Amino acid sequence: MLGSKSKSKPTKNTGTAEPGTETCLVTKGTSIEGKFTSTDNVRFDGKMKGEFSCTKRLVMGDGARIEGNVMAQDATIMGRINGEVIVKGSLHLKSTAFIEGNIQAKTMIVDEGARYVGECKIGG
Numbered sequence: 001m002l003g004s005k006s007k008s009k010p011t012k013n014t015g016t017a018e019p020g021t022e023t024c025l026v027t028k029g030t031s032i033e034g035k036f037t038s039t040d041n042v043r044f045d046g047k048m049k050g051e052f053s054c055t056k057r058l059v060m061g062d063g064a065r066i067e068g069n070v071m072a073q074d075a076t077i078m079g080r081i082n083g084e085v086i087v088k089g090s091l092h093l094k095s096t097a098f099i100e101g102n103i104q105a106k107t108m109i110v111d112e113g114a115r116y117v118g119e120c121k122i123g124g
Contacts, residue, residue, distance in 0.1 A: 028063060042072075044079075062096040069101075077114075 030046035064079030091105035095113035
């Protein structure tokens with residue numbers, strides 16, 4: 001309003017995400033040995049030897065490498081996995097993905113150029 005003496009208060013940004021939308025970032029140059037477990041979404045760009053488990057969404061970058069079994073609710077893979085992959089929901093193999101091991105998922109999308117060696121069980 002014109003001539004009003006009241007001013008709106010500026011909003012405060014606390015820097016926190018909405019509940020349930022947090023993402024764990026594992027950056028390039030990070031190396032993990034052992035067991036990795038997350039209850040948040042995960043963006044993985046590092047290297048790992050061991051068991052990987054994510055109860056939400058995994059996005060694996062094209063330079064990422066995992067030697068070991070991978071479990072997630074949903075996953076988009078652009079890197080290399082040498083081990084079993086179990087996805088309860090949707091698995092998307094992008095063109096740079098390479099999986100050497102058995103795959104189990106409810107649904108799967110395979111882009112041109114993506115490769116996998118092993119048994120693949122989709123559905124159920």
